[in-house]
Amino acid sequence: MSPQASCVAAESRLADAQLLLSQANAESLEKCSETLREVVDLLDGIAAQDARDFSPSLLASFLRIQASARNLKTQIDHGSMLLRGWAHLHHGTGYTADGLPQLNTPQAAPICEA
Amino acid sequence: MGTLFGALNSSLQAIDAFQKALQVSQNNVSNASTPGYADQIATFEATPFDPNGGLTGGVRSGPTQSTDNYYADQAVRNQLSAQGNATAQNTALSSIQSLFDTTGQTGVLGALNQLFQTFSAWSSAPSNGSTQQAVLSQATALAQQFRSAASFLGQTTTQLNQQITSSVSQINNLASQIATDNSAIAQSHPPDPNAQASLEANLESLSKLADVTVSHQADGTATVQLGQGLLVIGSQSYSLSANFSNAPAGGNPNAIADAQIQDANGQDITGQITQGSLGGLLTVRNTVLPSLQGDGQQQGALNILAQQVADRVNAILTSATTSSGAAGVALFTYSAASPVDVAATLALNPAITTSTLAASNPGPPVVANGAALQLANLGNSTAAADTINGQTILQYAGATATGVGQQAATAQSNQTLYTQLVGQAQAVQTQLSGVSLDAEAVKVLELQKSYAAVGKMVSVIDSLSTTLVNMIPTA
Numbered sequence: 001m002s003p004q005a006s007c008v009a010a011e012s013r014l015a016d017a018q019l020l021l022s023q024a025n026a027e028s029l030e031k032c033s034e035t036l037r038e039v040v041d042l043l044d045g046i047a048a049q050d051a052r053d054f055s056p057s058l059l060a061s062f063l064r065i066q067a068s069a070r071n072l073k074t075q076i077d078h079g080s081m082l083l084r085g086w087a088h089l090h091h092g093t094g095y096t097a098d099g100l101p102q103l104n105t106p107q108a109a110p111i112c113e114a
Numbered sequence: 115m116g117t118l119f120g121a122l123n124s125s126l127q128a129i130d131a132f133q134k135a136l137q138v139s140q141n142n143v144s145n146a147s148t149p150g151y152a153d154q155i156a157t158f159e160a161t162p163f164d165p166n167g168g169l170t171g172g173v174r175s176g177p178t179q180s181t182d183n184y185y186a187d188q189a190v191r192n193q194l195s196a197q198g199n200a201t202a203q204n205t206a207l208s209s210i211q212s213l214f215d216t217t218g219q220t221g222v223l224g225a226l227n228q229l230f231q232t233f234s235a236w237s238s239a240p241s242n243g244s245t246q247q248a249v250l251s252q253a254t255a256l257a258q259q260f261r262s263a264a265s266f267l268g269q270t271t272t273q274l275n276q277q278i279t280s281s282v283s284q285i286n287n288l289a290s291q292i293a294t295d296n297s298a299i300a301q302s303h304p305p306d307p308n309a310q311a312s313l314e315a316n317l318e319s320l321s322k323l324a325d326v327t328v329s330h331q332a333d334g335t336a337t338v339q340l341g342q343g344l345l346v347i348g349s350q351s352y353s354l355s356a357n358f359s360n361a362p363a364g365g366n367p368n369a370i371a372d373a374q375i376q377d378a379n380g381q382d383i384t385g386q387i388t389q390g391s392l393g394g395l396l397t398v399r400n401t402v403l404p405s406l407q408g409d410g411q412q413q414g415a416l417n418i419l420a421q422q423v424a425d426r427v428n429a430i431l432t433s434a435t436t437s438s439g440a441a442g443v444a445l446f447t448y449s450a451a452s453p454v455d456v457a458a459t460l461a462l463n464p465a466i467t468t469s470t471l472a473a474s475n476p477g478p479p480v481v482a483n484g485a486a487l488q489l490a491n492l493g494n495s496t497a498a499a500d501t502i503n504g505q506t507i508l509q510y511a512g513a514t515a516t517g518v519g520q521q522a523a524t525a526q527s528n529q530t531l532y533t534q535l536v537g538q539a540q541a542v543q544t545q546l547s548g549v550s551l552d553a554e555a556v557k558v559l560e561l562q563k564s565y566a567a568v569g570k571m572v573s574v575i576d577s578l579s580t581t582l583v584n585m586i587p588t589a
Contacts, residue, residue, distance in 0.1 A: 014575075021568065022534040024541035029564035036571035043578040051585040059586045066579035069572050071531045076569045078535050080562060082189050082542050087558045089185050090551065103555075 003046045003054060007061035010042040014068040021075050036072075039065075184330050186543035187314060191321035191328065193535040195389035198322040200528035202277075202394030207402065207522035210270060213263050214515035222263050222416070223511050225256040226423065230493040230508075237486035240473035241437055247468055253427075253445050257460040260420045264458035267407040267416070271370055274399040275358050278373050281323050281392040282356045288320045289338065289351035296335035297349035305334035325389030341386025343377040352378035364410030367452040372400045372409065394525075402521060406514070408454035415514040420457040422502050422510075424448055426492055429499075434472035434485030442472025442485070 001009070013035050020032035043065070084101075093104045215221040232252040236245040295316060298309035313336055320326055320338065327339040338346040345352055355376050362371040373396060375384045384400070387393050408414030413421075424446035431442040443466045449459035475484025492500060493508040502510040545561070546554050 017568075018530075018534055022537040022541060024538055024545055024561065026560050026564055029561070029568055032568050033564070033571055036568065036575060040571065040574050040578065043575065043582065046582060047578060047585070052587060054586055056586060059583065062579055062582045062586070066576060066583060067527065069576040069579055071527065071534075072572045073569065073576065074531060075534055075538060076565050076572060078193075079538050079542065080565045080569075082186075082539060083558050083562055083565070085185060085189075086542070086546060087555070091555050091558075 001042075001045065003049060003058055004061070006042045006046050007058065007065065010039045010065055011061070011068065013039045013042070014065065014072070017072060018068070018075065021072060021079070024079060184328075186539065186547070187317070188328065189539040190536060190543065191318060191326075193532055193539050194318055194321040195325045195393070197529065197532035197536055198391035199389045199394035199397075200525050200532050202391040203398055203525035204522065204529045206270070206274060206395065206398040207518065207525050210267070210398075210402065210406070211518050211522040213266055214518045216512070216515045216519050218512070221515075222256075222259045222419070223515055225252070225259040226493065226508070226511055228252050229256050230490060233486060233492070234490035236471075236473065237483045237490045240483045240486050243468055246471050249445075249471060250462065250466065250468065254462045256423070257446060257462055260416065260457040260460045263416055264407060267403060268370075268458075271399065271403055271407070274395055274403070275356075275373060278375075278392065278395050278399065279356050281395060282354050282375065285320065285323050285340075285345075285392065286351075286353045288316050288323070289345045289353070292316045292320070292336060292338060292346045293349050293351040296346065299334045300348065310334060321390065323390045324387050324392045340377075341383045343379075343381070343383055343386075354378070354383075362410030364412075366408060366410050366413070366454045369408060369410040369452070369454045370404075372404070402518075406518070407457075413453040413456075415510075417454055417456040418502060419507070419511055419514065420448065420460050421453070422500075422507060424456070424460060426500055426507075427489060430485050430488050430492070431472050433476075435474045435476050436470060436472045437474060437482070438469075440470065440472075443470040445471075 017032050017035045017039070020028045020035060087103055088101045091103045093102050096102050213221055215223055218224055218227050229249075229252045232245070232248045236242075236249050239245045292313060295309050295313035299305045299313065302309065317326075317328055317336060317338070324340055326345060329337045329339075331337060335348055336346065337344070337348075340354070343352070345354075357374040357376055358371060360371045360374055362369040373384070374382050375387055375392070375396070377383050384396060387396060404412060404414060406414050406416050408417050428444035428446055432444055434442040436442065444463050445466055447459075447461050447463045449455045473483050473486040475481040475488070477484070481487075494506050495501070496506060500507065505513060542561075546557060549557070
């Protein structure tokens with residue numbers, strides 16, 4: 001695959017990942033990880049090629065991919081912070097000595113032997 | 115007898131409790147698509163069991179609980195405000211961007227490039243009538259481009275004023291509706307879920323317009339603040355107003371005043387509105403447009419560029435001589451009454467003709483095309499007198515165009531991003547609302563792990579794309 005075609009495919013996968021990320025459920029996030037692995041493979045494929053053959057026009061594609069990745073990071077940080085806040089509000093039991101929120105997470109139920 | 119009555123009473127309470135639960139379910143189904151509606155959960159309270167005291171136990175209906183989560187609602191509203199801001203900026207900047215063609219083919223930049231090309235052609239044949247006429251025609255075209263750009267920015271200002279007025283009006287209407295919702299909620303016990311749904315929907319609509327802060331009171335009503343001031347408290351709302359007629363700060367006559375938003379007391383709260391579509395409109399109206407067309411304190415890039423081109427071209431021509439030895443005539447005129455009017459009044463000097471166009475540098479030694487050559491190189495000249503803030507004229511023009519383009523691109527990217535973040539906040543809310551605390555904690559942990567896994571992958575992509583950017587051969 002040519003670097004240009006790989007970039008087009010990577011950008012398309014990144015757009016899919018952005019949508020999957022906003023659905024915020026375990027299945028979507030699993031699928032999002034798989035989609036992003038495909039992007040990594042595509043970019044790895046480009047990086048393995050001879051850079052002397054790269055057209056300067058590829059720069060715009062690389063910069064768009066970089067910007068998309070950074071937007072995805074913002075989405076992840078937002079989702080993660082949202083969950084932390086939610087967990088702190090609903091499951092917080094105070095703070096640790098270091099000032100970090102302490103959560104009361106579910107414990108495994110004791111197993112009763114017959 | 116007492117026991118029988120007690121048992122009957124207990125079963126009646128239980129029937130009442132389940133009847134109430136059914137009503138709540140019915141309400142949930144009916145309102146499933148109502149914006150802002152949060153599921154209600156009917157709670158059951160155990161009644162004391164003490165046969166000796168005549169207390170028969172059982173269950174009775176407790177107060178209805180809302181699964182509505184103020185924290186998640188605020189997260190959604192925050193992203194709606196950011197989305198509204200980016201959308202408003204993107205729309206306004208896309209329009210302004212059309213003025214500044216970064217390829218240099220059209221618009222002011224295109225006309226400027228073409229003028230320097232005609233100067234170059236003229237320097238090759240300084241006495242040729244066609245090349246002389248081409249200079250006058252292209253100078254006319256450049257002046258026209260500057261005037262059109264200034265006029266377009268003026269029209270954009272008027273349109274933004276109308277949009278700001280409309281946004282303020284919408285904010286006032288929503289504040290009034292929220293006050294009405296508050297009144298309905300305060301009068302119903304337990305709070306009317308339909309009024310709560312209306313309140314949440316109106317708060318979301320308001321968040322799209324401005325970065326409001328919402329605090330919920332114990333009685334279910336919402337207090338809304340915009341900046342430091344109150345917008346709604348209880349059943350009372352306070353109106354904002356937009357003002358465009360204040361005298362501009364600074365010393366530039368004819369400058370357009372900044373848009374100002376005032377609270378109900380007439381206090382200026384413009385600086386406190388940074389998000390929502392109103393925040394986005396104010397950013398473009400009070401920051402981006404003045405940077406181009408000027409205001410009371412700055413001349414604006416378009417006027418700076420127009421004045422530098424006109425002044426330098428005129429200075430070179432008036433210090434030159436024609437082939438007959440006559441003193442040169444200025445090519446451009448503009449109104450010197452105000453620094454912010456230069457682009458809007460730039461025109462070809464009516465006194466200039468092809469025969470008064472001075473190409474010769476009087477020297478000594480005399481160079482027949484010296485002035486024409488100097489003009490041909492003016493766009494890229496690094497001489498201190500020819501530059502603007504250390505940039506050549508063409509670099510400055512290009513940087514102005516690129517700056518607008520970058521702001522528009524950022525706004526467009528932000529619009530897409532914040533649209534995703536709104537959806538994400540809503541999805542998290544949907545995922546976690548209305549499940550048991552244990553199930554909720556499990557989901558939170560599960561989602562956190564998934565986010566961490568996706569985050570690692572994104573870091574790899576960021577790193578790989580940076581490597582690829584660095585691999586592009588430099589020219």
